[in-house]
Amino acid sequence: MERLLMKGNEALAEAAIRAGCKCFFGYPITPQTEISAYFAKNMPKRNGVFLQAESEIAAVNMVLGASAAGVRAMTSSSSPGISLKSEGISYLAASDLPCVIVNVQRGGPGLGGIQPSQSDYFQAVKAAGHGDFHLIVYAPASVQETVDMTYLAFENADRYRMPVMILSDGLLGQMMEPVSFPDTEIKLPEKEWACTGHKHRRTHNIINSLYLQPDMLEKSVNDRFMRYERVKSECTLSEEYLCSDADIVVTAFGASARIARSAVDSARKKGIRAGLFRPKTLYPFPETELKASCRNASAVLCTEMNMGQMVYDIRLILENTLPVEFYGRTGGNIPSPEDILTQIEKMNRRIKGGALSGSSI
Amino acid sequence: MLTKIILSGFGGQGILFAGKNLALCGMNSGCEISWLPSYGPEMRGGTANCSVCISDDPIGSPLVTVPDIAVVMNTPSFDRFEPVVASGGHLFVDSSMTDRVSARNDIHCHYIAASETAEKNGISGMANIIILGRMIAECKELLPWITVDTVKGAVKGLVSGNKEKLITQNMTALSIGAIGAAS
Numbered sequence: 001m002e003r004l005l006m007k008g009n010e011a012l013a014e015a016a017i018r019a020g021c022k023c024f025f026g027y028p029i030t031p032q033t034e035i036s037a038y039f040a041k042n043m044p045k046r047n048g049v050f051l052q053a054e055s056e057i058a059a060v061n062m063v064l065g066a067s068a069a070g071v072r073a074m075t076s077s078s079s080p081g082i083s084l085k086s087e088g089i090s091y092l093a094a095s096d097l098p099c100v101i102v103n104v105q106r107g108g109p110g111l112g113g114i115q116p117s118q119s120d121y122f123q124a125v126k127a128a129g130h131g132d133f134h135l136i137v138y139a140p141a142s143v144q145e146t147v148d149m150t151y152l153a154f155e156n157a158d159r160y161r162m163p164v165m166i167l168s169d170g171l172l173g174q175m176m177e178p179v180s181f182p183d184t185e186i187k188l189p190e191k192e193w194a195c196t197g198h199k200h201r202r203t204h205n206i207i208n209s210l211y212l213q214p215d216m217l218e219k220s221v222n223d224r225f226m227r228y229e230r231v232k233s234e235c236t237l238s239e240e241y242l243c244s245d246a247d248i249v250v251t252a253f254g255a256s257a258r259i260a261r262s263a264v265d266s267a268r269k270k271g272i273r274a275g276l277f278r279p280k281t282l283y284p285f286p287e288t289e290l291k292a293s294c295r296n297a298s299a300v301l302c303t304e305m306n307m308g309q310m311v312y313d314i315r316l317i318l319e320n321t322l323p324v325e326f327y328g329r330t331g332g333n334i335p336s337p338e339d340i341l342t343q344i345e346k347m348n349r350r351i352k353g354g355a356l357s358g359s360s361i
Numbered sequence: 362m363l364t365k366i367i368l369s370g371f372g373g374q375g376i377l378f379a380g381k382n383l384a385l386c387g388m389n390s391g392c393e394i395s396w397l398p399s400y401g402p403e404m405r406g407g408t409a410n411c412s413v414c415i416s417d418d419p420i421g422s423p424l425v426t427v428p429d430i431a432v433v434m435n436t437p438s439f440d441r442f443e444p445v446v447a448s449g450g451h452l453f454v455d456s457s458m459t460d461r462v463s464a465r466n467d468i469h470c471h472y473i474a475a476s477e478t479a480e481k482n483g484i485s486g487m488a489n490i491i492i493l494g495r496m497i498a499e500c501k502e503l504l505p506w507i508t509v510d511t512v513k514g515a516v517k518g519l520v521s522g523n524k525e526k527l528i529t530q531n532m533t534a535l536s537i538g539a540i541g542a543a544s
Contacts, residue, residue: 005381005388005396031400115401175423176381176396178388262421332401336426 001180008143009173012102012166013038015150016074020186021100023049023073025062030114031170032078032104056081060088060101067097068207070194072154076102078170079120080111082128089163090129094209096193096224098157100150101135102166104173107332115332116170118254119306124167125282125313132221134228136164136235137282139253143177145280151182158189160231162224167282169305171255171334231284238286239278242268243293246275248347250340251290251302251314253279260303263340272348282310287317298351300324303340305333323356362417364503365425367442368489369410370434370455375489378519379432380411382493383507385515387415390506395423408437415506429503432492434458434475451500453492471499478537487534490516494538509539 006014013035016024024039036052043050049066053059059075066073077085082103092099105120107113124137136156138149146168153164198204211217241261243249248267252260257278267274277293279286294300300322302311308326315324327343329335350356368380377398387394397412412425431446433439434455446452448467457476473495475488497507516531 003388005385005394113401170400171397171423174398174400176384177420177423178394258420259422259424265421334424336424337422338426 001183003178003180005176006143006179007034007174007176008146008168009034009104010038011143011179012076012146012150012168012173013042015147015181016100016154017042017046017048018181018186019151019154020072020188021048021074021154022071023051023063023066025051025053025059025066025073025075027053027056027059027077027081029078029081031106031116031173032076032081032102034173035076035102035104056084057088060085060092063099063101064088064092064095064097067092067099068095068195070191070196072098072158072188074100074102076104078104078106079108079117082120082123086123086129088129089135090131090133091209092163093129093133093135093224094131094220095207096161097163097207098154098161099163100153100157100166101163102168105167105169107330113332114170116172116255116334117305117330117332118169118256119309119330120167121253121282121304121306121309124165125285128165133224134162134231134283136160136162136231136284138164138166138237139280139282140166140168140172141254141257141278141280143172143175143179146172147179147181149280151184156231156235158191160227161193162227162231167254169255170332228284235281236284236286236289237280238289239280240289240293241276241278243275243277243297245273245296246293247273247296247298247351248344249275249277249294249297249300250344251277251279251300251310252304253282253310256303256305256335259335259337260340262337263344266337266341267344267348270345272344274344279310285313285317290314290317294318294322297322299347299356301340301343301347302326303335303343304328305335306330362505363420364415364430365428365447366413366415366430366432367410367425367428368413368432369438369442370408370432370458370489372409374409374434375486376409376432376434377411379489379493380413382490382512382515382519383413383415385518386507386511387413389514389518390511392416392506393418393420395420397423397425408435410438410442415504430496430500432496434488434492436461451496451503453496455488455492457488469499471495473538473541475538479534482533482537484530484534487530490531490534491538491541494535495542496538497535498539498542509535
């Protein structure tokens with residue numbers, strides 16, 4: 001298969017077009033803008049719609065409209081812009097509408113900075129808007145994976161009728177790597193629920209997120225959560241690296257996981273049995289797989305480009321059976337493999353000295 | 362084998378282009394590669410840099426902190442990257458753009474008046490490619506995948522369309538750089 005040299009952001013946009021995305025609505029923000037720019041250049045030539053909206057809020061609601069009409073649609077932004085979109089995301093989830101939302105994360109809170117960050121884990125996984133709902137959240141760690149997950153995102157958005165988020169960051173969006181696009185032909189599913197005009201041949205479809213009767217609303221939420229159970233059993237993805245004999249399991253997602261992998265390799269060269277567990281879906285979280293990867297571990301180190309967010313899920317899943325420590329940088333700073341190696345070495349010394357064990361937390 | 366490279370200088374000197382060229386050479390030789398540009402405040406303030414990794418194996422961190430090879434094309438870049446070059450590594454300095462001289466004796470330093478040479482040869486703006494030519498010639502052990510010919514191939518891939526003149530200028534710059542290494 002032909003290997004092309006592409007930026008993460010551009011490869012994502014190309015993958016979306018190939019996956020059948022017909023409408024892109026966005027508003028520029030660094031470090032995400034190449035996605036919009038790619039769509040702006042290519043959608044008119046490829047029978048699609050690119051529209052730069054007047055704001056992030058307008059863009060996400062245009063996605064709602066396009067999706068209600070049965071079209072594959074997406075929007076993208078970076079952290080502050082995603083906060084603005086959160087109302088629309090909640091409405092999309094409540095209306096059971098498929099769509100893809102991309103967050104190329106930058107440092108926060110507030111306008112923050114423009115350098116890479118992972119500080120929107122909580123937002124993506126726990127509270128992408130108000131109300132009881134979830135998004136499927138993909139966390140790619142390379143340009144190739146960004147492409148592969150974009151195809152998956154559109155497919156699963158349609159399959160489960162729900163919004164899907166691709167949680168990228170400034171590092172993955174801006175970097176170039178070799179990438180190949182699969183030749184698979186995209187089969188778009190029938191959408192009997194879509195508002196495409198009933199032509200007097202059926203009763204009209206309604207897309208709605210308002211239920212004034214508590215019992216009706218409760219039923220709609222319960223039905224959605226039944227679907228989430230299917231999502232959990234069918235969509236979970238993860239990767240483990242050198243975990244089977246690992247004393248120390250490092251957990252990391254996205255860009256952090258690449259850096260952690262370099263640190264794990266260096267630790268192995270120094271005789272430390274380190275391994276890496278990487279969730280590729282953050283919702284649903286690969287709980288069983290995490291437990292399996294930690295089966296022989298003495299301790300876990302969670303590294304993230306934030307102040308410690310995924311670490312809460314790691315601790316919850318491992319139920320205090322292992323000490324779980326955290327190392328992170330924030331504000332747009334990227335930890336170096338050497339920084340993480342230093343943490344692994346410190347933990348290793350404490351394990352060997354008996355100062356770190358399951359009962360010490 | 363993994364080789365980590367940083368290229369740095371002012372915006373407009375073709376730092377990112379030279380890095381892309383190296384990355385494309387690596388990819389065309391069947392290697393794993395990554396190219397990571399600076400896109401932050403430093404770029405907006407006028408200096409730019411990019412990290413390039415070329416490897417036989419999958420690449421972990423694409424951010425280079427301790428380069429095996431560093432190209433510095435202005436004084437701020439020299440001050441930032443000269444101290445962090447890996448011991449035994451190579452430092453390429455555009456001596457037309459900075460008077461700085463390294464005091465380190467554990468790295469190979471190459472001072473090339475690349476901008477002046479480019480000007481004299483009627484290919485101003487090609488200092489980056491002159492240095493690239495020199496790098497390929499001097500760092501054969503660190504860059505076993507890359508020859509002047511693979512770079513020429515990559516240039517053709519990057520400078521597309523009817524920019525024949527630019528391609529010729531790039532070729533001239535590469536040759537000037539390579540000759541500098543031999544003399």
